[in-house]
Amino acid sequence: MSSQAAGSPAVIGVGILGAGPVTQAIHLPSLARLGHLLEVRHIMDVDAGVAEAVAGRVGANFSTSMDHLLADPAVDVVAICSPHQFHAAQVIAACRAGKKAVLCEKPFAMSGEEAASISAVSAETGVPIIVGAMHTFDPGWLAAEQAWGDLPEQVHTVRSTIVLPPNPRFEDFATEIVGRAPVPARDFNDPEVIRAMLTGGVMGLAIHDLPLVRRFTPAFADVEVLHAEVVRPFGYVISLRAGNVGIELRAAMNGTWEPSWEFEAIGDDAALKIDFTPSYVHAGSATARIRTAGKVTVLGPFGHNGYEGEWRKLAELAAGKGTPPSADTVIHDLEFALAIAEAAAARIGTDRIETGTNDSEPLNDEQKVNA
Template sequence: MTAPFTIGFLGAGQATQAIHLPALAAMPDLWRVGAVMDVNAETARIVADRCGARGVTDAMAVIEDPAIDVVAINSPHVFHAEQLIAAAHAGKRAALVEKPLAVNREQAEQVAAIAAGTGMKILVGTMHWYDPGFRAGLAAWEAAGATATRIRSAIFVPPNAQFVGAATEEAFPSPPPPAPPAEQPPEFQRERLRQTILGLAVHHIPLVRRFLREPGIVVEARRHPPFGYSLLIRAGDQVAELLAVMPGQWPPSWTFEASGPDRRLHVDFGPSYIAGASGRALLSDANGDRGFAFGENGYAAQWRHLHDALTNDTPLDMPVEQAIEDLAYALDLADAAADVMEIVA
């Protein structure tokens, strides 16, 4: 049996504290945390102390540490690509990077090139793609040779602090986002829509693309303040609806659905920031209903998958090339939506 791989975290915010560290704590035979970096020294110290690691404020102190096998990049989006590239140059065996992989195509291609040259494995944290319930439902759908004519992703998110607080006592909670200006000119509204799509729709882009036969075109886009959107995409005889609204006083709901003339796949994912069971997938057709659910969610599944890839040198289920295609699709989707959106007076 191999010794646990050692992880260094870059960024000690909500995702690290409430999602990744609880998932890893359940796998002490696979992983150990060696370092936690955050620009806030007290946050780094408190979070590192919880898992027996050392806290630092310099990302390169983690990246260049030869004792760190894998970096977990939970820093702000603008740093993802440069930290991935630095980790590859430093000889890290793998990196798990939160969404998005990069903020533009050029950065993503640079990451792909350096990863190919060094052999560093990169897993993008699209937890719903790795969710065991969804994957079992997807396999049953594809085994039946079904084709979807309608695809729907719907995300309703209450304030994150509600569930972060349920998962952990957060060290130095993040301040609320600044309020939007009273008057919102068209370009502000378009940019807010772009950023919201890249922040939320990116969770389900791999799922949507699995069912769409072609990219399609955005025929309708609306922004739902303060952070939300509704998009309608047409691709031949297929229609995809993407809806998201946050934050609000409602129960959390992350659902994905694909349906055709004689078959429907519906998936209910659990709330973010909670280490629970997998999503609940239900496949309905003329033969009745079949349900799929498992004891671990996508957060745990992606860490187990990365460990298997490192231990057995198996290929990642989502290679970096596919992750780049997903990012490019999300960027194109955000730009197209901004071009056709209805401006709120």
């Protein structure tokens, strides 16, 4: 463990539940740049070999038990990077263990009821929770929020457009992954597989931008999906309305040589476009452009991205400073995503399925997008 100079603030001890590619290729590199604030002290994974190997990279303790990690007095804050079905129970356990703050990867729950339970425990214990939708912590987005004036009141169209290579390409650029699970082949002719792909696309990839979309859709509870389809090898095209706002969600994960991640909000007299860095890429922030008649305001890039931004926010909260997102914000963000996923999946059978190749070819889709 690193020692602190006299009079300097104490470094916050981090425990991480789940040592998969997200931990290895996103969180550990981000935390390495924030050593003056945070230090990894315990890694837990159900695979003892993976836990030991990943913990060894940062000189941390390791275990295969959540209880062992939560009982470790060196752990001040907890990051939950396990499969999503465990998130709610682990967030609640971390709060009840008296930790100073919790970061949970998205989705932090799989129903509005689970989200409400988490919120109640957070309020009861006083432990703040943030959700790892990294774009909401990106300095480019935060600067745009401060500069866009009345844009949210006039927006009529919102677009999220994502073109990325499969996750392993950028994971391998970031680090040497240990314990990566093989992706099983999928039967592209099975409607249940297609529905699962569509739900996974919304809850694993689109969900990064859905809190941003919701910022421009005050009638977010009134969701109507007009069209939904999956594209090969992994992706989606979803058109919907929320109140009077038209929304386009598009993504393709393929062999692209030029990744792109764009978010747009278009109003009558102004428009916002943000270019985000791709998942797993450790670079500067997004660049935002606010356009009005005769004027373009460019914001960014700034010196860090949303991955680092979420850890900076967690350190701030653990030190008793700043304000966490409100319970209504995180619950409504989740409910918005779940409503879109459910309605999009329900369209299968009524909308066209775009395969892009031979329908009989099994799907090998890098389906688990958890960046």
